[in-house]
Every structure is written in C-alpha cells, then in structure tokens.
Amino acid sequence: MSTVNTKRTGAVFILLISIQIILAQDPYFRLKDINNQWKEYDDLKGSSMTVIDFWATWCQPCVRSIPLLNDIAQEFADRGVRFIGVSIDGPRNQSKIAPFIQSMGVTYPVLRDLNSELMSDLGVTAVPTLLIYGADGGQLYFHEGFRPGDEVLIRQHIEEHLEQ
Amino acid sequence: MNSGFSKEVYDAAREYVWMLTKGYPQKASLKMVGDKFMLSRDMRQVLYRGISSEISAAERMKKLGSISKGDLVLVDTYNVLFTVNNYLLGKHLFISNDGMYRDAGEMRGRIINKPVFARTVSLLLELMKEYAGSSFMLYLDEPVSHSGRLSKELQKEMVQHGIKGEALTVKSPDYMLRHERSDAICTSDSAIIDHYTGRVIDLPREILDRYFQPEIPSLIM
Numbered sequence: 001m002s003t004v005n006t007k008r009t010g011a012v013f014i015l016l017i018s019i020q021i022i023l024a025q026d027p028y029f030r031l032k033d034i035n036n037q038w039k040e041y042d043d044l045k046g047s048s049m050t051v052i053d054f055w056a057t058w059c060q061p062c063v064r065s066i067p068l069l070n071d072i073a074q075e076f077a078d079r080g081v082r083f084i085g086v087s088i089d090g091p092r093n094q095s096k097i098a099p100f101i102q103s104m105g106v107t108y109p110v111l112r113d114l115n116s117e118l119m120s121d122l123g124v125t126a127v128p129t130l131l132i133y134g135a136d137g138g139q140l141y142f143h144e145g146f147r148p149g150d151e152v153l154i155r156q157h158i159e160e161h162l163e164q
Numbered sequence: 165m166n167s168g169f170s171k172e173v174y175d176a177a178r179e180y181v182w183m184l185t186k187g188y189p190q191k192a193s194l195k196m197v198g199d200k201f202m203l204s205r206d207m208r209q210v211l212y213r214g215i216s217s218e219i220s221a222a223e224r225m226k227k228l229g230s231i232s233k234g235d236l237v238l239v240d241t242y243n244v245l246f247t248v249n250n251y252l253l254g255k256h257l258f259i260s261n262d263g264m265y266r267d268a269g270e271m272r273g274r275i276i277n278k279p280v281f282a283r284t285v286s287l288l289l290e291l292m293k294e295y296a297g298s299s300f301m302l303y304l305d306e307p308v309s310h311s312g313r314l315s316k317e318l319q320k321e322m323v324q325h326g327i328k329g330e331a332l333t334v335k336s337p338d339y340m341l342r343h344e345r346s347d348a349i350c351t352s353d354s355a356i357i358d359h360y361t362g363r364v365i366d367l368p369r370e371i372l373d374r375y376f377q378p379e380i381p382s383l384i385m
Contacts, residue, residue, distance in 0.1 A: 060256060119279045127253060127280075128254065
C-alpha cells in the first residue's frame with residue numbers, strides 16, 4: 001500500500017514539476033509582421049514584462065481597447081514592458097490590417113497570426129484577449145474581452161508585477 | 165462586450181418599427197431610414213435583422229421560454245453556433261425588438277477561426293449537459309462545409325457527456341424544425357418562429373448569459 005502511495009506521490013510531483021516547467025517557458029513564436037518580415041518573440045519581448053494582445057479588424061471591443069492599450073504601452077515603455085499586437089485576421093482581411101493600425105495609432109509591433117496557430121498554442125479562443133508574460137516567460141495574466149474600466153485592471157496588474 | 169448603439173441608430177430604429185408596423189415594405193423602409201440617419205452598412209444590417217413590426221415582435225416574444233425537464237428540443241445548430249461564435253469574435257450582437265439575441269449576420273456559414281469555433285461548440289455541449297433530463301436534436305445544414313464531420317464529432321461528444329439526442333446533417337434544418345415533433349425549438353430565424361406554435365428557446369442567450377454575463381445593447385424601445 002505504501003509503495004503504491006509513494007509511486008502516486010512521485011507521479012504527482014513529476015506532473016507538477018512538468019506543469020511548472022511548461023508555465024515558465026517563454027511563449028516562443030515566430031510570425032510575420034505587417035511588412036511581411038519574420039519576427040521572433042525573443043526580439044520583441046520586454047526586459048521585465050511582455051504584453052500580447054490578440055485582436056481583429058472586425059472586432060468591436062478591440063477597436064475600443066487598442067487606443068487605451070497604446071497609452072499603457074507608452075506609459076510603461078521605459079520600465080521594460082513591451083507590447084505585441086497579434087492580428088487574427090484571415091487571408092481576406094489582410095489588406096485591412098495596415099490601415100487599421102494606422103487609424104488606431106498603434107505604436108507597438110503588430111504580427112499576423114494568419115492560421116490561428118499562435119492562438120491555439122496559447123489557448124486563446126476569443127478576441128480581444130490579452131496575455132502578460134513575465135521576464136522568466138511565465139504567464140502572469142490572461143484577460144478576455146474588453147469592457148470600460150478593464151484598462152484600469154490591466155494597468156494594475158502590470159504595476160503589481162513590476163513591484164514584485 | 166458590446167456597448168449601446170448611437171442615438172441615430174435608436175432614432176432610425178423607432179422610425180423603422182413605425183414604418184413596418186404601418187405595413188410599409190421592408191427594403192424601401194430600411195433604405196429610407198438608413199439614408200435619413202446616414203447609417204453605416206453594419207448598422208443597416210442591425211436594423212434589418214433586429215427590428216420587426218410591433219405585432220410580429222410581440223407575437224415572437226410571447227413564444228420565448230426555457231427548457232423544461234423531459235423536453236424534446238430541436239436545434240438549428242449553425243444558427244445558434246454562429247451567434248455565439250460572432251460574440252467571441254467581437255462582432256455586433258444585440259437584443260432584437262422581439263427579445264432574441266442576434267448578430268449582424270456577417271460571416272454566417274463560414275468558420276473563419278478554428279480555435280474560436282471549437283470553443284463555441286464546447287460551450288453548446290456544456291449547456292446541453294446542464295439539461296440532463298431533456299433530449300436535443302441538433303440539425304446541421306448539409307451545404308455548410310464540414311457539416312458531416314462536425315455532426316459526427318457532436319454525436320460522439322453527446323454520447324460521452326451523457327447528453328440525450330442526436331446530431332444530424334440535413335438538407336434543411338428549417339424544414340425539420342417546422343415539421344418534426346418537438347416540445348421546443350432553438351433558432352432566431354423569424355420565419356421559423358412565426359410558423360411554430362410552441363416554445364422558442366434563445367440558446368445563444370442562455371449560453372452567453374451563463375458563461376459571460378455580456379452587456380448586449382437592446383433594440384427593445
């Protein structure tokens with residue numbers, strides 16, 4: 001009986017370690033930007049934190065959130081926080097991405113997840129979805145949708161994690 | 165996720181309801197109010213799908229109900245899935261003046277994002293699990309790509325989760341909802357609702373209210 005328990009405890013421990021390793025891994029990815037240039041996560045990530053925002057040109061809440069995220073990106077830029085926008089627009093909407101970015105005044109890099117592969121890898125199933133990763137690559141925050149006031153929450157999360 | 169519409173949209177909606185109630189033709193009325201209030205294509209679509217004459221809206225609203233234990237429920241599956249899917253994609257969703265959750269109808273019949281659609285399907289299954297005492301007939305339109313595969317997957321999941329019923333690919337879910345025996349139907353298709361004499365379930369509303377508590381703008385004035 002005790003051998004079984006020991007084995008079970010060992011298996012649970014290994015599972016927990018594996019989960020921790022997975023969670024601590026960088027969300028490594030490589031996607032093309034709006035100029036069709038390949039960009040890697042490692043080149044774009046922040047020294048203290050990276051915020052990844054998934055959006056689409058047709059998405060109404062995204063239209064409301066992006067200008068506010070733009071402000072937050074500028075506010076925290078000198079504290080090692082970098083923002084990455086990821087458009088999930090499909091092939092039919094590719095021509096709309098650049099004008100959209102321009103109209104929104106986005107200052108951070110925007111990548112194109114044309115086949116929703118990064119979405120799947122990161123478990124994103126709605127837009128907008130915002131994810132925050134720490135310097136060690138661990139996921140600190142996951143936020144779906146956007147309602148007025150969410151920008152305050154996002155700012156708070158960034159502040160809290162910067163202070164830790 | 166969506167905030168309310170502008171004052172122009174509500175003013176246009178009021179005039180449009182009045183015209184429909186007085187029996188003016190739908191297309192001409194929509195063009196008139198759309199032009200008068202300079203509405204975008206999207207907002208014209210919102211009025212087109214979301215506004216009916218006062219009488220029709222009231223009649224449909226009377227039929228709205230909820231699922232009871234032991235019900236046999238017929239589901240216009242894509243109609244339900246695309247409404248929820250469009251919400252997750254951040255598209256316009258609104259409460260029509262007949263009380264039902266509807267979208268502006270963009271991208272219907274096309275699965276544009278697999279991860280989002282997969283979640284939509286799992287939300288539908290999750291909700292059906294909650295009504296363990298009821299049976300569901302999920303009808304999927306044969307002309308929509310991958311319907312055969314999706315109906316098989318749904319059938320498999322229903323068995324696995326102990327959900328009573330079947331998922332079937334059929335030429336016309338409309339026909340099935342109109343002619344098969346049932347206790348309730350799930351669709352936002354006005355023509356089907358008008359023809360049906362029993363209870364109508366707003367399944368997208370049930371799913372979204374239960375799992376997201378969304379702020380959906382209403383066209384009920």
